[in-house]
Amino acid sequence: MAPSTANIRAPPTKEDRTDVKRMKKASSEVSDFIKSKFYPGLFDQENRDSIRKYVASSKPYPHCKIDKLVNDDLLRRVQKEIFTHLNFTTKETDIYKVNQTGDLANMDGLGEEERQKLASLFELRNAIYSKEFREFVSEVTGCGPLSPSKMDMSVNTYTAGCHLLNHDDVIGTRRVSFILYMPGDPDEHWDPAFGGALELYPTIEPDTPAPEPSVSVPPQWNSFAMFTVLPGYSFHSVEEVVVENKPRLSIQGWFHFPQEGEFGYKKDAEKIKGYSTQKQVEEPKDDGKDFVNYTNELDDTALLGLSEEDLKELATWINPVYLNAKYMKQITDKFVDDSAVQMKEFLKEELYAKIKAATYNADKKDNFLKPEMPPHGSGVRGDWYVQGPPVYQRFLTLTEDVKSDEETSVLFKDLRDKFQSESFRRWLAVLSQLSPRGYRGDARRFRPGHDYTLAKINLRGQPILDVTLSMATTPDVDAAEKWESCEYGGYECYMAAPEGGEDPATYRQTADEDAALLTLGAGANELSIVMKDEGVLRFVKYVSARAPGSRWDVAYEYDLPNDKEESA
Template sequence: MKRKADTEANGQNGKSILKKRAKTIVSDEEIQKSFRNGLFDKDVLGKYTKEYADSEPYKHSVINSLIDDDLLRTVRNEIRENVHFTPKETDIYKIHQSGDLANLDGLDDGALEKLPSLLKLRDAMYSSAFRNYVSAITGSGELSGRKTDMAINVYIPGCHLLCHDDVIGSRRVSYILYLTDPDVPWKEEWGGALRLFPTETFEDEKGEKTVTPSPEVSKVIPPAWNQLSFFAVQPGQSFHDVEEVYHAETKEQLEKDRGRIRMAISGWYHIPQIGEEGYVEGEEEKWGTNSSLQQLQGNPDRYDFPKSTPVILESPVEPHIEEGLDPAECDFLIKYMAPGYLVPDTLEQVAEQFVEIFSVTLDGLLSDKFSARVREYIEAQEASLEAERSWDIAKPPHKHRFLYRHPSETLDESNPLHELLDVFLPSAQFRKWLALATKCTLQSYELLGRRFRRGQDYALATSHDGEPRLEISLGLTPTPGWGAEEAAESEEDDTDEDESTNGTKEKTNGKSKTNGKQEEEEPQEDDVGGHEVYMAGDDEEDNEDAAIYKTSDADEDNVLFAMPASWNTMSIVLRDSGALKFVKYVSRNAKGDRWDVSGSFGVVLDEDEGEGEEEMVTLEESSDDEVFRGFPDSEDSDSD
């Protein structure tokens, strides 16, 4: 969504800045006054050029005190008073963002006259003098002055941007200019740093090389007032993220820190456009083609982990409802499952709901005795600093990062998580129960234990382009505060609406429009993430906002199913081709890690099932009646 600054008329009878600009040609000497004294000296340029050439893990540069301090303070004040921000959240980021500052010229006179210093800064940043300066340091070649591409981003505690390489369209150089509080120096422990990822090069038996980012960062650049960080956009190499801005321990500390507001102007310099010096016909198309090829060089999927390892069943498991579970099967399952879920009438109720909306959520699936063992084990794991080392890490980070464990050939009977992965969920008895609960014929399965560490882990949106399959997620998160318990109450609370500046309504559940005065607002309870979301795919080929990575805000209608991190709750979803799925980044503000066992089952559907029905339930259609929360004849009474 493109946003404009406040367009209220102000002094319409005066001369407009826009008209003045149309008649004024600013000299390089005048432009240089917008920057700090001495920046353009030859020896200073040489110093930054050498630092850039010697930098690791890939070429980048940091310039402190870039802009004239008085000018930048005025810019910050103009932003705080006159620029509105829209909260945006997808699988890859959570930020508050202004509109594209390239649109400043399109504002009416009254609005533009409120932002003279911001306009001056933008023109200085895209002046030929400074573009040539950046080009000389990076060796990137000519940069466009016509195609300006910049926005103001505000990160408050809980905001973040996950790993990506910025390779979109004609981008040539990426930059960030920080407008943090000039009178309260930013502290490294607040987070919000620009972090750079090193890459690993693999060579296969044929000598073909593949470059992929490592899961851990190797360079951390904390924000600082009037600091510019920039690097050439390099396909398959310039991977970076923005560290979460961390919460203060107390409200008093947050006030002392002036809200920990990480404000920055960020954007890109592009390849020269038609009519500009340095324009080469076909270069932009060639750049895009080469970028795609470089991103796909070698066999990158070969170095993605965890690997998909489905177990193909010799005999498909068919849902013979009339047969049900025999006594021996029930005797096995009752060791692990709440007995209420084995009652024929209850199993039929679950099946009826699943067939109707192709998803179901089952609360208290595990028995009291077994779930107590699982909880004790997980809590011990979280308390142990050494426990993580026995897990593998999912990579590459521009797709996902979490700890995982495959089923093991050797059962550790003292480990209930192993028992879930190696005995209960892959058993013929559970597969039969699942077939009965969904009326689907099962052909294969694969299982994975996952741990999403707070402040580190996530799984970005991925699509499924094959046959429909059943996907289960058994939530094993023992800590509270993830939204599962409060979901029903928040449905009513979140309907409060606030009139926005353009006359539309937007929810105010901690996501209201904000401006540069964010530090003056009352701090609100933050969403700690960790929810698993299914979304409809984006059919649009072009995205209006290039910073949005082909996924839409999670509040929109394309959310098909969402499940917060929870304890002893299983979701079962029929996922069709094209549906996206992600696990939202887990904030360091969470009370613990997100734990689950994820499973996928290849299925065959009856031809008459699902006709005319939606593939999955949408959030608007969900209700408490669609969540099974235990049964009177069950021994389970957990209410975490």
């Protein structure tokens, strides 16, 4: 187990000690003008010492929450200006959904009339980036000097369904991340059941966060959370907001390392050991599973049709219509033309009825049928366990050796075995006119309010055949319509890889119509077959806590011969 990042700092240098003395001296020199922008007593040395001691011992990495930061009258005026004069743009990718303004650093370029409309916001922005407050942040976090010129902040509002998944905030010269909260009505307490908490994750080892957070910081009016940005350690997320008509408003931003020519500048100081979570997703790790090779190769005759033995075995679980040679030919033609095909009512009716009842009952026991944020750890039953790390993915999957008699474990273990069988391999070969030579995959459960996969790129240098049987909990027509709308997550998205040179913070803009190649809503008893070309990204969107239940599926990738092997 990696140590807390509160204990991994290098010993302070002589220069660092000089910086701390200078900042402590500055604490007694805060002007009345700056003090008036903040909550009374914030800059008192006793308060500074208290916060600094908390940060130094905090886990899983250096952080703190200040209950009252800003002059309350100023903050109320800021909130009113934001809702009256600012426009929000909804942004959604694999990692987040949020309503956001532009960078507040650009306020300097506004005309006088616009500046007057946002006078209080401009006042607050300047106070947060003032010399006095920067030195306050430097002192209590122990992070060292901060840039006086580089600003990076925006106004965010999380409405129902908005969320931000696990990441470490490491981009460029970011040094301290902060959030100033203005949720709901200033005179009302924000119930933690509304969602929207900042969640901090411990690390199993550097660059690998634990599956679940160890600290949760609910938003409250005028509270201020901040933490040191540490590559490979400062993993965090923002819990989904589940309450309707109560926006979680905040100002979020970063303090940066000093830039060249500024006090405290050190060349490449931001290049701490480790690397950005964004970089990890650009160059994604595999899920740890190699392809399992079949023991024999398929010859050309395997593409022509199924044997009686194969048909007999497949008929025990597949809808007979998908074993009909004439109908299979029609599906093949569509797949050859589109490189993708979906098949509804794929499992035999009696088998699907068992699975539908079992998954519904499991979701009911785990309280996943209500639009509420479930606690972490929910749904871990039988042989299901949490698959991570959450910087790439989080969902439940089955152990290799299923031993329990828990119903969903048994049923999905059986489906997993069927997807690995030779008869199913030959069925895929006939349908796709391709020759699978290996497989990898598993049964999965994506729990509402918890689970997802982030965009992962095919880097094998050749296409992969994706085959997924989706069995989202769908007790009625309303639930089916919710899954189909994709507004509640759980959908699969295939998208074109980003062009080189894009900012890693923005490369996942899946809202770009040219980037999204295919979107498949979470279905009930639907099989999809997709040819995933080299360089194509794929992810399962975070399942909202407001979804009708879990997205259950069996998802496999099948390795294919490359062009040279096929022509040899």
